Amino acid sequence: MKRIALFDAKPNMVVGRDVRSRTGHLLLKKGAILSEKNIGMLARYGVPIIYIEDNLSDSSESLAPVNEVPDVINWETRVRAERVVQNIFRDVKMGNVIxxxxxxxxxxxxxxxLLENANIIGKLSDIRILDDYTFAHSVNVCVLAISIGIALNYSRLRLRELGIGALLHDIGKTKVPDRILLKPANLTNEEFEEIKKHPIYGYELLNNHPDLSSNSARICLQHHERINGAGYPYKFKGAEIHEYSKIVSIADVYDALTADRVYKNAVYPYEAIEVIIASSGNHFDSDLVRLFVENISIYPVGSTVLLNTGETAVVTQVHRSFPIRPVVKLLTTADGKPVKDLKELDLMTNTTLFINKVLDFKNTKRQ
Structure with a gap:
């Protein structure tokens, strides 16, 4: 299966995954044959990308599990969450009560x-339902932050405080002019100084809200602070930064690194992890980085990997306690032949097997 931009779609291609509208309505089913007519229909609905079957997935049934890798949250929940963020941002811009x-x-x-799925790490959706980075990013940061909160054994009350602050951490961007916020090129120094004010704007919007904890509002203010004082807007250090904010700062950077933007390409999840580890104890709290790495897979579910035996496999499950030893399903033999028997191997128990590298970036982006 391959992810392509809609403008690269051509008649007779086979749809590899259900295509839905921005409101979640099914437009094309998996297996449908593309035509000029339905490509035009997708364009009218504003669908930016689709998945198509490629030669490899056509030649082997063993790739079927990749097509069915679930998001860590339900599709309907993701649609609602992105829509909620969109509506809140719109209300702020219109001057309405939040x-x-x-x-x-x-x-x-x-x-x-997430509590129901606490033992196995899933995959963050790589489909941006509203085709807007900010809304999808907000939901992903919320999911990542809550996952860390669960690992910290937070009470439900604390998970709520963390989650709502994470979901709205960028609400201050509603006060930044679109010409700066949406600029598809490097910002000038003056423009970047304006961007750096968005944590203050967000805090001012939420701090005195009667239905929100001050700790949640503090996430807006502090998610760009760094424990060595190198962050912004106030260069807070160490204990001056609330733990919620330290968690969200890690989630924010991870999701930003693994997202495609107009001005930069996404990096592999394991490369983003390496960046975060390199900043541990400097920008990020070391204990929280350790928990993050334990709970965010370096080899996400759906990744195609090369084993030390020369075989290729797809990652089907990741152990929360030891993510570098996931469960995999073999795809091809060492000489490149499709594996007929869908054999699943747990690398926790098959100790002579190791992952040498990730092969398929298309299945590892936006995890």
Whole structure:
């Protein structure tokens, strides 16, 4: 299966994954044959990318599990969450009162789903339902932050505080002019100074809200601070930064690094992990980095990997306690032939097997 931009789609290509509208309605089913007519229909619905079957997936049934890798939260929950962020941002821009009832409800839904799936690390969706970086990024940061909160054995109350602050951590960007926020090129020094004010704007919007904890609002203010004082806007250090903010700062950087933007390409998840580890004890809290690495897979579910035997495999499950030894399903033999028997191997128990490298970036982006 391959991810392509819609403008690269051509008639007779086979759809590799259900295509949905921005509101979650099914537009094309997996297996549908593309035509000029339905490509035009997808364009009218504003679909930016689709998945198509490629030669490798056509030649071997063993790739079927890749197509069915679930998001760590349900599709419907993700649609609602992105829509909630979009609506809150719109209300702020229009000067309306910020109603936190729906954000709180969707955060509770995310918490419930993550608690139910607490033992196996899943995959963050690589489909941006609203085709807007900020909304999808907000949801991913929320999911990542809550996952770390769960690892820290936070109470449900603390998970809610962390989750709502993470979901709205960038709300201050509503006060930054779009010409700066959406600029597809490097910012000038003056523009970057304006961007650096968004944590203050966000804190001012939420700090006195009657339905929000001050600790949640503090996430808006401090998510760009660094424990060595090198962050912004106030260059807070160490204990001056709330633990929630330290968690969200890690999640924010990880998701930003692994996202495709107009001005930069996404990096592999394991490369993003390396960046975060390199900043441990400097920019990020060392204990929280350790928990993050334990709970975010270096080899995400759906990754195609090369084993030390020369065989290729797809990662199907990741152990929370030891993510570098996941469960894999063999795809090809060492000489490149498709594996007919869908054999699953747990690298925790098959101690002579190791992952040499990730092969398929298409299946590892936005994890």
């Amino acid at each position: 109603n936190l009832a729906r954000p709180k409800k969707v955060v509770d839904e995310i918490i419930n789903e």
